[in-house]
Structures are given as C-alpha cells and as structure tokens.
Amino acid sequence: MKQQIIVIKLGTSVLTAGGIHLHKPRMVELVRQCAELKQQGHHIVLVSSGAVAAGRSQLSQPCGDSIAQKQMLAAIGQGQLIHLWQTLFALYDIPVAQMLLTRADVEHRERYLTARDTLTQLLKHQVVPIINENDAVATSEIKVGDNDNLSAMVAILANANKLILLTDQAGLFTADPRIDPDAQLIAQVNKIDDALRALAGDSGTSLGTGGMNTKLQAADIAQRAGIETVIAKGSETNIVVKVMEQVATSTTFIRFDAPLDGRKKWLLCAPKSTGTITIDIGACEAIAMQGASLLAKGVMAVTGRFTRGDLVTITNPDGQLLAKGLCAFSEQELGMIKGCHSSDIANCLGYKASNVIVHRDDMVLL
Numbered sequence: 062m063k064q065q066i067i068v069i070k071l072g073t074s075v076l077t078a079g080g081i082h083l084h085k086p087r088m089v090e091l092v093r094q095c096a097e098l099k100q101q102g103h104h105i106v107l108v109s110s111g112a113v114a115a116g117r118s119q120l121s122q123p124c125g126d127s128i129a130q131k132q133m134l135a136a137i138g139q140g141q142l143i144h145l146w147q148t149l150f151a152l153y154d155i156p157v158a159q160m161l162l163t164r165a166d167v168e169h170r171e172r173y174l175t176a177r178d179t180l181t182q183l184l185k186h187q188v189v190p191i192i193n194e195n196d197a198v199a200t201s202e203i204k205v206g207d208n209d210n211l212s213a214m215v216a217i218l219a220n221a222n223k224l225i226l227l228t229d230q231a232g233l234f235t236a237d238p239r240i241d242p243d244a245q246l247i248a249q250v251n252k253i254d255d256a257l258r259a260l261a262g263d264s265g266t267s268l269g270t271g272g273m274n275t276k277l278q279a280a281d282i283a284q285r286a287g288i289e290t291v292i293a294k295g296s297e298t299n300i301v302v303k304v305m306e307q308v309a310t311s312t313t314f315i316r317f318d319a320p321l322d323g324r325k326k327w328l329l330c331a332p333k334s335t336g337t338i339t340i341d342i343g344a345c346e347a348i349a350m351q352g353a354s355l356l357a358k359g360v361m362a363v364t365g366r367f368t369r370g371d372l373v374t375i376t377n378p379d380g381q382l383l384a385k386g387l388c389a390f391s392e393q394e395l396g397m398i399k400g401c402h403s404s405d406i407a408n409c410l411g412y413k414a415s416n417v418i419v420h421r422d423d424m425v426l427l
C-alpha cells in the first residue's frame with residue numbers, strides 16, 4: 062500500500078465511549094492502531110475533540126452549556142486531553158504536537174501557509190500533530206464551530222490522502238439510526254446533493270456537535286480537494302486499520318478526479334463569505350461550462366457588505382449556490398457597474414479597475 066497522509070477525526074462520542082469522561086481504554090486502542098499505521102510508513106494527523114467533555118468531568122460542580130461555559134470547559138479539558146495523548150503515544154516512542162486553530166488561522170492566506178508549513182515539518186519529523194479548535198478564544202466570527210469542518214481544513218492543510226471521521230455510528234444512514242431502527246447504511250457516496258443532505262440529522266447527544274450534517278460538509282470540502290473521506294465507527298475493533306485495508310463497514314465519499322490546485326483548495330476551506338452576487342443564466346453557463354471569469358454584464362443583484370478581495374458567494378437567478386470566489390470590487394462599486402460591459406467599468410466608476418468581477422483563478426465551483 063502506498064504511504065499516505067491520513068487525518069483521523071475523533072469525535073467526542075468516540076473519546077467518551079458514550080459516557081461523560083474520556084474513555085482511556087478507547088484512546089489506548091486508537092493509539093495502538095495509529096502506531097501500527099505509522100509502522101507501515103503512513104503519516105498520521107489527529108483532530109481530537111473531547112476538551113469540553115474532559116473539562117466537564119474535572120469540575121466538581123455541574124455547569125451549563127452557554128458558549129462562555131463551554132469555552133471555560135475546553136480551557137480546563139484541553140490540557141488533560143493533550144497530556145493523555147502524549148502519554149499514550151510515548152508508549153510507542155511517538156512524539157506528538159498540539160496545534161489549536163480557529164477559522165482566522167486558515168482564513169488569512171499567510172497564516173494558512175504558516176500552519177501548513179508547521180504541519181509539513183511535524184510530519185517530516187515523524188511527529189503526530191494533535192489538533193483541536195482553540196475553543197477558549199474562538200469568538201463566533203472566527204470559530205469553525207465543529208471539528209468535522211475543522212478536520213476537512215486540516216486535511217487540506219496537511220495535503221492528506223484520506224480523511225477518516227470516527228464517530229459512534231458505522232457511517233451515514235438513510236435516517237438517524239437512533240431514531241429509525243430500519244435505517245440503512247450508505248456504503249458509498251459519489252457526490253453530495255440536497256437529497257443526501259436531507260438524510261443527515263443533528264447530533265444525537267448533548268456532547269456531540271453537528272451530527273451528520275457537519276460530517277457531510279466536511280466530506281464535501283474534502284471530495285473537491287481530491288481527498289477521500291470515510292465515516293466509520295470508532296468503537297469497532299481495529300477500525301482505522303480496516304478502513305485503510307478497505308474492509309471496514311463504513312461510508313466512503315470518493316474523491317473527485319480533478320482536484321483543485323493549492324490556492325483554490327484554500328478558497329474552498331477558508332474564508333467566510335460576506336456577500337452574495339446573483340448572476341444571469343448566460344453567466345451561469347459561462348462559469349459552470351466554460352470555466353470563465355464572472356463579468357459585470359452577468360451580474361443581476363448584489364447583497365451583503367464586502368470590500369475588494371473579500372470572498373463572495375455566487376448564485377443563479379433562483380438563489381442556488383453556484384460558486385464562491387474573491388471579488389475584485391466592493392459591494393458599492395458592484396452596485397454601480399452591474400450589467401455593464403467590461404469596457405464601460407472605468408467610465409461608470411470614474412477610475413481604472415479590473416475588467417472582471419471574480420477571476421476564474423479566484424473562484425471555485427460548488
């Protein structure tokens with residue numbers, strides 16, 4: 062088997078084994094499997110949830126679920142979490158590193174490249190990076206919010222071959238198996254569409270975040286970046302090894318054949334959209350079929366607030382999401398030039414500017 066970079070996301074459901082404390086035997090078993098894969102020459106990156114759960118179990122008095130309380134719990138629990146991982150990996154002489162990220166660390170291209178370089182160096186030195194969201198400082202503007210999406214970002218940063226999301230179910234079912242005992246496992250997904258999203262429910266517990274919804278979002282990002290995603294049950298014996306040998310009971314989201322280049326991968330995972338541009342049918346066709354840039358002529362309407370260089374979403378006349386990309390104009394400028402011929406932009410604005418609204422190199426189709 063080719064040596065691969067594997068990102069393994071461990072949900073709270075796995076790390077607590079459904080209880081309220083970190084489940085050490087479970088963690089021991091996962092570390093053993095990681096060591097086995099490392100022995101085979103693979104690189105491992107862990108995205109580990111569990112800080113909030115660990116924090117909660119250390120407090121002598123119960124505390125609530127407000128954002129501030131969860132941030133406090135994460136601050137209490139993260140130390141214990143990393144200490145445990147460090148102790149367990151040390152049994153195999155494998156050093157670990159802690160990286161705590163927020164969306165802001167991936168949103169800014171420079172910080173993204175720095176995080177990517179750090180990860181690359183860690184893997185080169187045979188270290189297992191253990192990553193979590195920096196919950197204690199992540200305000201709503203800068204937080205990813207769930208470790209499924211974070212793990213897709215990390216998979217892109219690490220240039221991974223595979224993303225494995227370990228949870229308390231064997232994969233994506235036709236309905237939440239906690240609610241519907243007849244739900245069937247979906248073994249393979251080629252493309253995620255609205256019908257599939259409709260099957261994915263929220264977390265079945267108060268400890269998990271996002272349920273299958275956020276796992277599908279993560280798989281969607283990874284697929285487009287050329288990374289295969291597998292959702293599998295963390296409690297199953299030898300599960301990570303089985304996933305690698307393609308014998309696990311799981312859901313596999315195949316990777317797209319033509320993955321995006323580096324900068325477009327960053328666009329896919331990083332910046333938050335601050336506005337929306339609605340375009341006409343002709344422009345939709347030009348963008349989707351011919352890979353063209355978005356011109357002012359095709360812009361029908363603009364909403365939101367953004368300045369030059371901000372990320373915007375692009376929708377068709379029915380409001381369906383088509384693409385996202387970096388806009389060369391502010392929303393005010395765009396309001397003045399929408400529908401214009403490209404050669405009239407300078408006249409409309411009174412100064413020379415870009416002749417495309419979103420360049421195709423700055424755009425990803427969704």
Ligand SMILES: Nc1ncnc2c1ncn2[C@@H]1O[C@H](COP(=O)(O)OP(=O)(O)O)[C@@H](O)[C@H]1O
Binds near residue numbers: 261262273
């Ligand atoms: N269609 C579905 N297939 C499988 N699980 C689903 C589905 N819809 C909702 N779920 C729920 O998602 C939960 C897993 O997500 P979550 O609780 O966030 O776990 P984790 O902590 O591992 O991220 C499952 O326990 C299940 O109740």
Ligand SMILES: N[C@@H](CCC(=O)OP(=O)(O)O)C(=O)O
Binds near residue numbers: 071073194208268269
């Ligand atoms: N960052 C949080 C976990 C957030 C999260 O996405 O949780 P989960 O759905 O259990 O993977 C923590 O360490 O508790």
